[in-house]
Amino acid sequence: MASRFSLTPVLFRTLLSATFGGLCLLGQTTQAEGSGKELPVHRIPNIGAAAEFYFAPDSQHIIGTAKREGDAAHHVYTLRIDGTEIKRINDRGEDACSFFFPDGKSIVWTSTRDHLDLPKGNFSDPRNYPQGAELYRSDLDGGNLQRLTQNTQYDAEVSVSPDGQWVLFARQTNGKLDLWRARPDGSQARQITHLEELQPGGAFYLPDSRTILFRAWKQADEGRKGSLPMAIYTIQDDGTGLRQRTHDEGTNWAPYPAPDGRHYVFVKVLPERNYELFLGDLESDEQVRLTYDKAFDGFPAISPDGHWLLFASNRTNGTEAPLLTLYLMDISSLHVGPPARTGIQAEAAPQWKTFISATQLQAAWGDPKLLVIDARSPQDYAAGHIPGAINLPGLLWRTAPTKVPSQEGIGSYIFRTPEGKPDVDRYEAFLGKAGLTREQRIVVYGGHAGKADGTVPVAILQWLGHPDVRFLDGLGLDEWKRLGQPASTEARVLPPAVYQARPDEKHYWNLDQVLSHRGDKDVVFLDSRSASEFEGKELRGNKRGGHIEGAVLLNYDDLLDPVTHKVLPPDQVEAKLRALNLPKDTEKVVVIYCQTGTRCTLKEIALRDLGYRNVVSYDAGWQEYGNREDTPIVRFPPTSAPVK
Incomplete structure (x- = not known):
């Protein structure tokens, strides 16, 4: 079984012990505990014990791991959603997560096939992940096999960006998980996350091919009794913009994005260890429950056309033994598919990530982690500013002009020591004294972009590796006032803090x-x-x-x-x-x-x-x-x- 969402080992052993064979009936509709609350659900026949499957671009084929009759371990299979055209991709080692490329002509998957000499490990136990798990790309029948990773670390939980440019995966090194990306041929591998306490994984790109949706737990919680607390996050694929999306202390895992770019489906563990599917909203944070059955419901995925919700469950109709296998729910009434178009319409205009509007700032108001920085002069700040903003004038973010030691001429490096070296210590002291921390979601405003009191602080914070920094586009305070919002003359000063920079040396x-x-x-x-x-x-x-x-x-x-x-x-x-x-x-x-x-x-x-x-x-x-x-x-x- 794949480990993308890492259920607790005890639950996995319970579920995976129910590997009963036998064929299922196409279209067999199950009645949930909350009868009448679920949308129509039917079981996919013929595949048997299976979980964690994902759709092909045609919304008619799926890929995932199953353990069928004669299999000594779980292997990657493809099939149609009507239970026909079942095809095994690999027969060596043990396989895990898999995914279609957006052209529908090739697939990527995880296997231990080339490391049979290493300890088998356990794809469901993060303390014992198979260190011989590698990523492979192949044709739809397993031909033209290409190994993408070359190490003895755990590489798994793989998916592909909608534009086909990046393979996204989790890598575990010395017990620490992080998200990585690489080109489809395995080149240009780069670590995305550097989260000290969290264990991220189960990641997927949103339709913009830049934003990543994933779940994470605290490494310190591994091995604890009961369900493992997890939260859902988004992050940009350059490692910036980390944002937590669920905030309760329970288990929220297995997120998968909807093709509308706004919603996502995920699993929430309710009391009495009841695993149910929910629909989340990235804009409003609203959550809607989709399943109502005391059996296990998990590993959700939404078809590219937005019609089907695919998930694994061990629910029964009361006449047969429980079997963890595949189900489809018709969610066409939820309208989470690609934006509908009639006639010839222009695509929705793409939006900037860093440059935000006053309306977007207003929508984030009340976020306890939000910090607004006014980069204008102290005089302008005193005359009126966005309420709650602190004042850090743009000119203070620059170092003083320094003489170049060996030549006449002046070097005005905006972030270096007189010797021309990155002045990280200065910025850590400067930002710490102002009360900044890495956990804050920062919005800078002042003059327009390209000004010292505009985007200079944003560029420096990006260089220093701040996870979430934005710029209020336009003329700052004027944009705020156009919404009818008041200005304040009450100065705000934060208590000193410790700012830890993680500068990009190539910036x-x-x-x-x-x-x-x-x-x-x-x-x-x-x-x-x-x-x-x-x-x-x-x-x-x-x-x-x-x-x-x-x-x-x-x-x-x-x-x-x-x-x-x-x-x-x-x-x-x-x-x-x-x-x-x-x-x-x-x-x-x-x-x-x-x-x-x-x-x-x-x-x-x-x-x-x-x-x-x-x-x-x-x-x-x-x-x-x-x-x-x-x-x-x-x-x-x-x-x-x-x-x-």
Whole structure:
């Protein structure tokens, strides 16, 4: 049996002992304990003892693990939802979680087939997970087998992003679970979560192919008697934006997203160890109960068309022994499928993750973890601010300009020591003194994006690895007032706290890195200044004007609505980048720069929100590059050779 949702070992042994054979009747409808409350349910025939199955893109085929007659262990099977076309994929070792790729032509699955010499372990006991579990990709019949992981760790709980770009899985190292992602060929494996106390797993992408839904328990709770407390969370696949979705102290597990991108189905353990299915709402946090049977109901999945809820249960009709097998519930009346379309309609406009509206901020009001930061001057803050906001002016987030030791010229690194090293200690002290902690959900506002009192604090917090930081798009306080909300003149000061940064070492580049990658075909320099600065006509106090050799120009102003000062919609920004031959699936490193690392923060955030994977900022910018004598410069019109 797969371990994606990790029931307690005692319950698993109880359920898995009921592996009675025999065929079932198609369309046999069961009557639940709460008769009349459940939507229509019928059993899938012929598969026998089975659990944790997931739909193919056609909503007619499913894949999962079963133990059929003649099987010494659980193996991956595919079949139609009418119980026909049953096909075993593998016959070596023991198999676990499996999933279809969105093209419907290949599958990914977990098995111990290549580590039969290692201890067997137990897919249902996190203290004894099989360390020989590996990920495999194959055709629908098990052919063209490709092993995706190459280690003796536990790699399982696998799924695939709806756009087919990423394989998502859980990896256990020395007893610690974390979420990972890799390309469909196993390359570019990267750890997503770094949660010290939690054991995350059972993860699936939402339809946006960026947000991940998962469950987690506390490692300290492993081995305790009774049901294991779990909560459901979402996180972005770059490791930011962690948010807890269920808040009771019970067991909430097995979450699976609906194709509408808003709802999800999950299992909640009710009193007397009653495992029931619920429908959750990511917008309202409302929960609706779907099953009413004292038997075990679990391992839910929703079909891509939103018509079927697939789950495993050992419910009976009173005339046969209990068998953990597969059931379908018709949930078409719940309308959780893809957004309905009539005629020719435009797709719903995608939204930014980091840039939020005042309406979104208002909706989060009352969240005890919400912290609003006013990045304007103390004078503006005193004149009126969003109620409850603290004041951390944007200029305080920058380090003072420092002399470059070996050259004349000035380096205005926004986060470094005078020696040019990341000044993590300074920021931990600065944020701790202000009362910030990693647990807070931070919203920054001030001027518009690309300003020192705008997105500079957001970019720095992202560099420091803060899990959830957003920016109030537009002109901050004005956006708040347009909703009819009041301003406050009551200052708020938080008690000091301890801030622990987890900086991304690849977030920023220094001058040496810039110079060493000039002419590199795998690096693109993206200039965020004005055309006149790019051409060398406007010096802005620098000794020399122009741009870095090979740079392309996209003024930060070009990403803002000239009237509202809000960031343009994601599709419009992406179109501007594509016009520069910078599609979001590019593998090139995009190095963004401006004058002093201020304007480029808008593009840093926007590109990461859009899904660009290799984005860095040269934060010293032209204030350093244009004031040295040893940096090659290009002016417009370009000369035959770089101007030195």
